[in-house]
Amino acid sequence: xSFEDFNDMPFDWSDHEDIAMGLYDKFGDEFSExxxxxxxFTDLIEWVLTLPNFVGKREDCSEGHLEQIQAKWVYEWRxxx
Numbered sequence: 001x002s003f004e005d006f007n008d009m010p011f012d013w014s015d016h017e018d019i020a021m022g023l024y025d026k027f028g029d030e031f032s033e034x035x036x037x038x039x040x041f042t043d044l045i046e047w048v049l050t051l052p053n054f055v056g057k058r059e060d061c062s063e064g065h066l067e068q069i070q071a072k073w074v075y076e077w078r079x080x081x
Contacts, residue, residue: 011054019073
């Protein structure tokens with residue numbers, strides 16, 4: 001399996017870092033650290049569900065997953081500043 005093949009692999013709610021990278025790719029610097037932590041979970045769920053290759057189901061999402069996604073998204077944002 002080549003490195004490029006990893007971009008097409010499916011991921012779900014437990015893949016916090018993959019989700020965070022997808023969100024950063026989608027929104028870039030539109031959201032700063034403080035804005036990321038103020039995103040409503042209902043909006044975050046909808047955005048995650050629309051990411052390419054995301055195969056998770058809404059009913060499998062938890063508050064813990066969403067908090068981890070926010071934290072990883074902030075790390076991704078910081079890495080790109």
